[in-house]
Amino acid sequence: xxxxxxxxxxxxxxxxDGFAFANSxxxxxxxxxxxxxxxxxxxxxxxxxxxxxxxxxxxxxxxxGKGMLAAAVCGEVFxxxxxxxxxEGIKAxxxxxxxxxxxxxxxxxxxxxxxxxxxxxxxxxxxxxxxxDDDIAVEDSSFTAGKRGVAGxxxxxxxxxxxxxxxxxxxxxxxxxxxxxxxxxTIGVSILPAxxxxxxxxxxxxxxxxxxxGVGIHGEPGYRREALKPSKDIAxxxxxxxxxxxxxxxxxxxxxxxNGLGATPLMEQFVFMNDxxxxxxxxxxxxxxxKVGSLMTSIDMAGVSLTLVKIEDEKWLEYYRMPVETTxxx
Amino acid sequence: xxxxxxxxxxxxxxxxDGFAFANSxxxxxxxxxxxxxxxxxxxxxxxxxxxxxxxxxxxxxxxxGKGMLAAAVCGEVFxxxxxxxxxEGIKAxxxxxxxxxxxxxxxxxxxxxxxxxxxxxxxxxxxxxxxxDDDIAVEDSSFTAGKRGVAGxxxxxxxxxxxxxxxxxxxxxxxxxxxxxxxxxTIGVSILPAxxxxxxxxxxxxxxxxxxxGVGIHGEPGYRREALKPSKDIAxxxxxxxxxxxxxxxxxxxxxxxNGLGATPLMEQFVFMNDxxxxxxxxxxxxxxxKVGSLMTSIDMAGVSLTLVKIEDEKWLEYYRMPVETTxxx
Numbered sequence: 001x002x003x004x005x006x007x008x009x010x011x012x013x014x015x016x017d018g019f020a021f022a023n024s025x026x027x028x029x030x031x032x033x034x035x036x037x038x039x040x041x042x043x044x045x046x047x048x049x050x051x052x053x054x055x056x057x058x059x060x061x062x063x064x065g066k067g068m069l070a071a072a073v074c075g076e077v078f079x080x081x082x083x084x085x086x087x088e089g090i091k092a093x094x095x096x097x098x099x100x101x102x103x104x105x106x107x108x109x110x111x112x113x114x115x116x117x118x119x120x121x122x123x124x125x126x127x128x129x130x131x132x133d134d135d136i137a138v139e140d141s142s143f144t145a146g147k148r149g150v151a152g153x154x155x156x157x158x159x160x161x162x163x164x165x166x167x168x169x170x171x172x173x174x175x176x177x178x179x180x181x182x183x184x185x186t187i188g189v190s191i192l193p194a195x196x197x198x199x200x201x202x203x204x205x206x207x208x209x210x211x212x213x214g215v216g217i218h219g220e221p222g223y224r225r226e227a228l229k230p231s232k233d234i235a236x237x238x239x240x241x242x243x244x245x246x247x248x249x250x251x252x253x254x255x256x257x258x259n260g261l262g263a264t265p266l267m268e269q270f271v272f273m274n275d276x277x278x279x280x281x282x283x284x285x286x287x288x289x290x291k292v293g294s295l296m297t298s299i300d301m302a303g304v305s306l307t308l309v310k311i312e313d314e315k316w317l318e319y320y321r322m323p324v325e326t327t328x329x330x
Numbered sequence: 331x332x333x334x335x336x337x338x339x340x341x342x343x344x345x346x347d348g349f350a351f352a353n354s355x356x357x358x359x360x361x362x363x364x365x366x367x368x369x370x371x372x373x374x375x376x377x378x379x380x381x382x383x384x385x386x387x388x389x390x391x392x393x394x395g396k397g398m399l400a401a402a403v404c405g406e407v408f409x410x411x412x413x414x415x416x417x418e419g420i421k422a423x424x425x426x427x428x429x430x431x432x433x434x435x436x437x438x439x440x441x442x443x444x445x446x447x448x449x450x451x452x453x454x455x456x457x458x459x460x461x462x463d464d465d466i467a468v469e470d471s472s473f474t475a476g477k478r479g480v481a482g483x484x485x486x487x488x489x490x491x492x493x494x495x496x497x498x499x500x501x502x503x504x505x506x507x508x509x510x511x512x513x514x515x516t517i518g519v520s521i522l523p524a525x526x527x528x529x530x531x532x533x534x535x536x537x538x539x540x541x542x543x544g545v546g547i548h549g550e551p552g553y554r555r556e557a558l559k560p561s562k563d564i565a566x567x568x569x570x571x572x573x574x575x576x577x578x579x580x581x582x583x584x585x586x587x588x589n590g591l592g593a594t595p596l597m598e599q600f601v602f603m604n605d606x607x608x609x610x611x612x613x614x615x616x617x618x619x620x621k622v623g624s625l626m627t628s629i630d631m632a633g634v635s636l637t638l639v640k641i642e643d644e645k646w647l648e649y650y651r652m653p654v655e656t657t658x659x660x
Binding site: 002003004005006007011012015016017018019021022024025050054055056058062072077189192208211228229230232234237256258262263264265266267268269270271272273274275277289290291292293297299300302304325326327328329330 | 348349541657
């Protein structure tokens with residue numbers, strides 16, 4: 001394992017301090033916690049809180065700021081944050097308008113975020129939650145009942161963040177979030193596994209010429225291994241899976257996210273985007289927005305995921321395009 | 331070599347098409363060229379053009395947009411763009427106020443950008459240039475007479491971009507750029523080498539427990555190899571080199587950029603940032619701004635660089651903080 005770290009056991013603490021130091025114009029680390037909260041406050045409006053295990057940077061702390069998340073709760077690497085840490089996140093985020101939790105669908109996250117919501121109700125903070133399960137690769141997985149939550153979560157942060165900033169109520173945001181979840185689907189491919197620092201070796205093995213479709217962002221098994229294919233073949237495979245899942249018609253409108261899984265250079269992400277663009281054109285889909293970058297990573301995993309968002313309401317695009325002040329949404 | 335590509339010989343073309351497709355709200359690929367130009371125009375103002383070999387994404391195309399570059403000229407991987415391509419970039423960028431070329435100090439880049447400037451003068455476009463040589467690791471290198479230009483270049487894009495947007499003249503921008511170059515210094519460390527797709531194997535070799543200080547962004551040799559050290563020791567080494575170069579006094583004011591070299595996760599970059607923060611504090615330096623991210627990469631090289639900017643004028647910070655509309659400056 002070659003990593004620029006000190007003690008693997010101190011990574012979360014050091015990373016959060018480094019993040020807060022670098023971005024003190026936007027965020028602070030809540031003292032004694034693993035919560036990154038924005039310094040901007042919008043009294044009376046709903047605050048969004050997300051988070052989960054670390055190792056997915058810039059998710060989620062990189063999306064804390066005006067127009068997106070009010071706070072991110074950061075667990076140890078690939079480990080759900082504890083209920084008390086999520087509770088600290090809720091308290092730090094609350095602006096008096098209630099708090100919406102955006103939870104990726106992993107059993108530990110769902111359980112701990114829900115327990116935290118109960119704690120917060122004792123403080124008279126109104127809390128609601130949505131669960132994101134955009135990964136269509138597999139049903140049920142190592143740490144998940146049902147489908148996993150992956151890169152599509154960031155699109156939900158963006159759209160709900162703008163909606164919260166615009167003054168939607170907690171119930172309205174929950175309803176919008178649940179509608180978005182139904183319309184966002186993701187599938188990916190891994191060509192190199194990730195190494196959790198405290199483990200010291202890759203979480204799974206791939207042969208020198210091998211890739212695996214549908215690997216999860218913690219290295220959970222996917223649905224098929226085969227010899228490494230050209231980008232255009234990978235794009236075809238992922239688009240075919242998404243077509244099955246959405247059952248789209250020519251002329252349907254979609255937003256597109258090509259997400260790098262950590263160690264994959266932008267160069268490859270743009271080559272892949274180009275192949276996806278050709279496939280979108282061939283399918284006759286209307287592209288409402290596109291984004292490319294490493295937004296929901298798996299430490300140093302190499303690979304990409306493709307997220308499509310079926311646009312059912314023009315308002316979603318307005319929210320998507322609203323300016324934000326965060327460290328990682330450009 | 332495991333990469334998500336099609337034919338290594340077509341990477342530049344496919345990457346540029348993918349980039350332009352994904353970011354059509356901000357940029358376009360100038361037809362028949364390897365130029366990415368912004369769609370925003372500011373008639374009569376100076377336009378900034380940068381570029382160089384590809385493989386450093388998001389540099390430079392990711393910084394094209396309102397408030398930063400007017401165009402980026404993208405060569406083949408690790409290869410200077412030809413004079414005619416730079417000339418196309420100048421013509422696409424020109425808004426009638428002259429064009430400033432921001433050139434990283436590599437012999438091929440300097441020669442080709444200067445030849446392009448001569449071509450443009452035949453079209454009555456006033457062109458000036460600055461050469462960035464912020465890398466203090468070594469004097470002279472594989473492709474460079476003098477010091478190399480690396481991550482500090484992005485800070486120059488940001489500050490000069492805002493200054494151009496604010497209406498400074500070509501001569502004023504050249505002078506400001508030259509002053510900035512004198513006050514920006516960078517040094518890095520590599521723990522894993524990059525693989526140029528058309529070559530198919532790493533550009534140099536490092537043992538499993540080895541790192542190299544001062545490696546260039548094309549894999550040019552650095553100044554010392556040793557066993558992989560903890561992040562805090564790497565921070566000490568790089569800060570000591572920068573201290574020698576700047577000869578700073580307690581209370582001096584600096585901007586800070588921690589730059590990932592491609593495959594290094596943000597997790598490690600923030601751990602390293604935390605160690606740099608401690609060293610800055612110990613030195614008694616006043617931190618004017620900090621930025622962390624993979625801005626000037628070397629394909630899939632793992633490692634980080636540290637850039638310091640000595641702030642000589644508050645105006646620089648005003649320019650640094652001005653909002654931009656690009657794909658990769660958040």
